[in-house]
Amino acid sequence: MPAGQTVSAPDGHDRAVRLWLFVIAVLVFAMVVVGGATRLTDSGLSITEWRPLMGAIPPLSHDQWLVEFAKYRASPQYDAINRGMSLGNFQFIYWWEWAHRLLGRLIGAAMLLPWLFFVAKGWLKGRLAAVTFGIGLMIGLQGLVGWLMVASGLNPGMVAVAPLKLMFHLTLACVIFAALIWVALGLGAQxxxxxxxxxxxxxxxxxxxxxxxxxxxxxxxxxxxxxxxxxxxxxxxxxxxxxxxxxxxxxxxxxxxxxxxxxxxxxxxxxxxxxxxxxxxxxxxxxxxxxxxxxxxxxxxxxxxxxxxxxxxxxxxxxxxxxxxxxxxxxxxxxxxxxxxxxxxxxxxxxxxxxxxxxxx
Known part of the structure; x- marks a missing residue:
């Protein structure tokens, strides 16, 4: 280390919080990648309902798959570009969108539950607690923005999501990622x-x-x-x-x-x-x-x-x-x-x- 430079190491609590924030950032990165695959495979409109809790359970039987497929066949995208699609091809695009939404639920839980634990233990307080709570609110908002984006593609005459809403969805994800990195770096060795x-x-x-x-x-x-x-x-x-x-x-x-x-x-x-x-x-x-x-x-x-x-x-x-x-x-x-x-x-x-x-x- 050059002369005159010193390092202020974080305590154990700060290291735990820092690791938590970096883990969430990795999950957000994965979310963006899976979201990109969902877009490139035209899978984003395969799930036509927003069920924040029960939607985490995928179809478990052939009959349940047929019900989901029927909902998709009623969408403008199916009628315009996927008419005649097989059930197997539908399952392929369904699993991409389901994985994208599951990651969103995982990120929400991974943000909220440790936050409550850290606050209860006194490891998060004051400005840091408020900032991380704000990031959590943005993550919650991202779920709503994602559904509004999907809903735009289910309107009559639409075969894809509205580009402006896609832009806002991706930008908000990047803002969340940047905020997590920024706050985590502030808890590192100074x-x-x-x-x-x-x-x-x-x-x-x-x-x-x-x-x-x-x-x-x-x-x-x-x-x-x-x-x-x-x-x-x-x-x-x-x-x-x-x-x-x-x-x-x-x-x-x-x-x-x-x-x-x-x-x-x-x-x-x-x-x-x-x-x-x-x-x-x-x-x-x-x-x-x-x-x-x-x-x-x-x-x-x-x-x-x-x-x-x-x-x-x-x-x-x-x-x-x-x-x-x-x-x-x-x-x-x-x-x-x-x-x-x-x-x-x-x-x-x-x-x-x-x-x-x-x-x-």
């Missing part, structure tokens, strides 16, 4: 760090904000199945910038930003370029500081995610590539949150005026 330049803090926060925007744009791409079109790169349908009439092919500009296959994918591409450029600038800014390694890893992860995204696009989004792209996005988010946590927990070092820098040189 090492004294060198001061973080203001520009470095600002750059790290900007990357975090842009990453959330990029995840939201990616959800719109997924919600519209826009990755199934325009599968060339770096051009898009043979052009660097598609024609405006192709980008804005909806009745209103707002609808185009949400529902246009061309514009949602184009915006997602632009977001990736901006994120990559910002990560490079941040890495260069971090040279010579104690945060250089984190910035280099961050750029490496952003680059890998871009490569995965391009691969998924040109291969017309096979299941493995789509899942890898979504899962890796959450991993990138985890590192960016940890990097920003380190930047903002370090002492603030004000920027030197340019005249002082020149005179020092």
């Amino acid at each position: 090492r004294e760090r060198s001061p973080a330049p203001v520009r470095l803090r600002a750059g790290g926060i900007a990357i975090l904000v842009l990453l959330f925007v990029q995840i939201m744009l990616g959800a719109l791409v997924a919600g519209n199945d826009a990755g199934m079109r325009f599968n060339d790169w770096p051009l898009m349908d043979g052009a660097l910038v598609p024609p405006l009439e192709q980008l804005f092919d909806k009745p209103s500009t707002l609808e185009a930003f949400v529902d246009s296959l061309a514009l949602t994918q184009f915006n997602h591409r632009l977001g990736a370029y901006a994120l990559f450029a910002l990560a490079i600038w941040h890495m260069l800014s971090a040279r010579g500081t104690g945060f250089a390694k984190g910035a280099v890893v961050q750029l490496g992860l952003v680059t890998a995610q871009a490569i995965i995204g391009i691969t998924a696009l040109v291969l017309v989004v096979p299941l493995w590539a789509g899942l890898l792209h979504q899962a890796f996005a959450v991993l990138v988010l985890g590192h960016v949150v940890a990097h920003v946590h380190g930047l903002t927990r370090a002492p603030r070092m004000p920027e030197q005026p340019a005249a002082q820098v020149l005179s020092a040189a």
Whole structure:
């Protein structure tokens, strides 16, 4: 350890709470991955009812399967794209959605029951108890948002969930994941760090904000199945910038930003370029500081995610590539949150005026 640095280790109670939060974060990560598989296999509308408790029990007999299948056959999606589906194929999509909902129930229980235990033991109190309770409320809200999303796909004329609701569902999951990581890191060993330049803090926060925007744009791409079109790169349908009439092919500009296959994918591409450029600038800014390694890893992860995204696009989004792209996005988010946590927990070092820098040189 460099001279002058000290470490403040957490007590046993903090370590237990920290481990609990990290376990919940892993479960949320798994939830996002299974949710991605549910989306890519068009399984999300296979269960047409929301039964928070009894829905945890799947069909246990042939007759019960026939009842569930009959409910699905009454849905617009079955009538439009799955007419003639066999019971076996229905069971395949049913199990994906059931697993997704079961994970949601597991996360809720894994959040609530230990929280009650830790509060009763006095290990959670004050601000930490309030913050973790707030995260628990977001997890509960996520269940409601998930059902509202599914319900949007069961409306007459719909064959998939509304892209805007899918975007909110995925974004809220990522907010929960980021909050769990942030709070857990705050309970870890506190090492004294060198001061973080203001520009470095600002750059790290900007990357975090842009990453959330990029995840939201990616959800719109997924919600519209826009990755199934325009599968060339770096051009898009043979052009660097598609024609405006192709980008804005909806009745209103707002609808185009949400529902246009061309514009949602184009915006997602632009977001990736901006994120990559910002990560490079941040890495260069971090040279010579104690945060250089984190910035280099961050750029490496952003680059890998871009490569995965391009691969998924040109291969017309096979299941493995789509899942890898979504899962890796959450991993990138985890590192960016940890990097920003380190930047903002370090002492603030004000920027030197340019005249002082020149005179020092």
